[in-house]
Amino acid sequence: MALLEIDDVTAGYGVGPDILTGISLEVNAGRSYCIVGPNGAGKSTLLKVVCGILHPRSGEVRLNGIRVSGLRPDQLLAEGICFVPQEQSLFPEMTVRENLVMGAFLVRDRAVVNERMVRVFELFPLLKDRVSQLAGTLSGGEQQMVVLGRALMVDPKVLMIDEPSLGLAPIVADQIFATIQGFSALGITVILVEQNARRGLESTEWGIVLDLGTKRFEGPAEGILDDPRIRELYLGAALSKGDDE
Amino acid sequence: MTALLEARELHKAYGGLQAVQRCSFEVAPGTITALIGPNGAGKTTAFDIINGVIAADSGTVIFEGRDVTGFMPHQLTRLGVSRTFQITRDLGEMTVLENMVVSSPAAGLRSLLGSKILKRERDRAMELLDFVGISALATTAAKKLSYGQKKLLEFASVLMSEPKLVLLDEPAGGVNPALLERITDRIRRLNESGITFFIVEHNMDVVMQLSDWVIVMAHGEVLVDGPPAAIQEDETVLDAYLGRA
Numbered sequence: 001m002a003l004l005e006i007d008d009v010t011a012g013y014g015v016g017p018d019i020l021t022g023i024s025l026e027v028n029a030g031r032s033y034c035i036v037g038p039n040g041a042g043k044s045t046l047l048k049v050v051c052g053i054l055h056p057r058s059g060e061v062r063l064n065g066i067r068v069s070g071l072r073p074d075q076l077l078a079e080g081i082c083f084v085p086q087e088q089s090l091f092p093e094m095t096v097r098e099n100l101v102m103g104a105f106l107v108r109d110r111a112v113v114n115e116r117m118v119r120v121f122e123l124f125p126l127l128k129d130r131v132s133q134l135a136g137t138l139s140g141g142e143q144q145m146v147v148l149g150r151a152l153m154v155d156p157k158v159l160m161i162d163e164p165s166l167g168l169a170p171i172v173a174d175q176i177f178a179t180i181q182g183f184s185a186l187g188i189t190v191i192l193v194e195q196n197a198r199r200g201l202e203s204t205e206w207g208i209v210l211d212l213g214t215k216r217f218e219g220p221a222e223g224i225l226d227d228p229r230i231r232e233l234y235l236g237a238a239l240s241k242g243d244d245e
Numbered sequence: 246m247t248a249l250l251e252a253r254e255l256h257k258a259y260g261g262l263q264a265v266q267r268c269s270f271e272v273a274p275g276t277i278t279a280l281i282g283p284n285g286a287g288k289t290t291a292f293d294i295i296n297g298v299i300a301a302d303s304g305t306v307i308f309e310g311r312d313v314t315g316f317m318p319h320q321l322t323r324l325g326v327s328r329t330f331q332i333t334r335d336l337g338e339m340t341v342l343e344n345m346v347v348s349s350p351a352a353g354l355r356s357l358l359g360s361k362i363l364k365r366e367r368d369r370a371m372e373l374l375d376f377v378g379i380s381a382l383a384t385t386a387a388k389k390l391s392y393g394q395k396k397l398l399e400f401a402s403v404l405m406s407e408p409k410l411v412l413l414d415e416p417a418g419g420v421n422p423a424l425l426e427r428i429t430d431r432i433r434r435l436n437e438s439g440i441t442f443f444i445v446e447h448n449m450d451v452v453m454q455l456s457d458w459v460i461v462m463a464h465g466e467v468l469v470d471g472p473p474a475a476i477q478e479d480e481t482v483l484d485a486y487l488g489r490a
Contacts (some may be wrong), residue, residue, distance in 0.1 A: 015392065015394055016419060017393075017419040017420075017421070020417075034448070035451075038447065038449070038486070039283075039284055039447040040418070040447050040448075073368030148445055166285075167262070173448050194488075195283065195284050195488065196487075196488030197487045197488050198487050198488040199488050200488075230483075230487070231477070231483055233449075234449065234456075234486040234487065235449050235453070235476070235477045235482060235483060235486070236448075236450045236451075236452060236453035236473075236477060236481060237449075237450050237453070238477060239453055239454070239473060239474045239477065
């Protein structure tokens, strides 16, 4: 059985139109996925539905076969579904350590919190040197490391990351992508949404292509961009000659 | 042929981020010209500069050979440049017809202050509502319209000022296929009657089928421009959308 099942989900904002228009897909434990697709395809909306920020209008999300759609984000977090939004979400006036501890706010056992922090420092040695520094004074790339580190403090079953390279210099984005690639090795299930489809797919194993709120096709991340359907999705259906009068 | 609208070397930075840089392009009279590009390319910023919603750090906007840099939106409307008019919450209390009339530059403030609608304005408004197919809703409060109907009202309202150039921001966004067909048909008909359109749009099928000319922006600059078929074949355009390796 798949770890996460998204079953015929429709969703939208307020009284607006459906952004997700009946999407179904399965996510297996320990694998890493990159969701790509043109603007408005519903990539970020899908993540928001899975983490409970947005409730589906119909359809459901199941974790280990149990329906979890309808739960609040904190309840889903307790189930191991962690969402890293693209908006800046650090506490800038708190130190790196405090930010990391906040990530484990559901954990009562101090020893577990410390253990997880050690693991975060193994992944991000740089953060260990900055542990007492205020998060707001870090560079963009360092802040993104704290954000990812804080997500690991939850010990997530599913880690969903929305546009981690947004606004980062290319060399810093490289580090972030390398880190995300490393998550797979740790057995964390990763669902990545990334505008830079090429880089996102390079860092993951499986590609899922969305368009107009539904899945168009999926396949091994490597080579998915060579599919001829990609050009059509991003640049429109080919114009037949003489079509434009 | 002299351009109807010309942007010369536009620059705009937000903090350290160059949203638009060295951005120059032309919109030829009588065309439907589309502005496309991946998220964050600077399309909306360029649009806002042209429309006078934000000021450029440097650069020039020329309309009909006249320097209109820094003109306010209402000044541009008087010259014949009109942009999709967003229905705000306040305007939502007003009827569809009233929304149409406040969009008329001559009427604006006077109507808001409660004076009578001129017969000429009413006739023009009804004619346009009929043109987009929502004249039956003339006395309905705008807030009661469906998303699609609001879109049609927005579209009809930009025509109240009898513009030479219409700027449309995502006319196809969130619109169902039947309505989309109606909107694109009306754009074509208005274009045939001599109105020039400049459109920012993410739906590539619409862009490629509707426009005569496509301008592609990436990283704040114009990457390439050309007829739709050439743009679809252009590898640099696809690379801009998929991200660089």
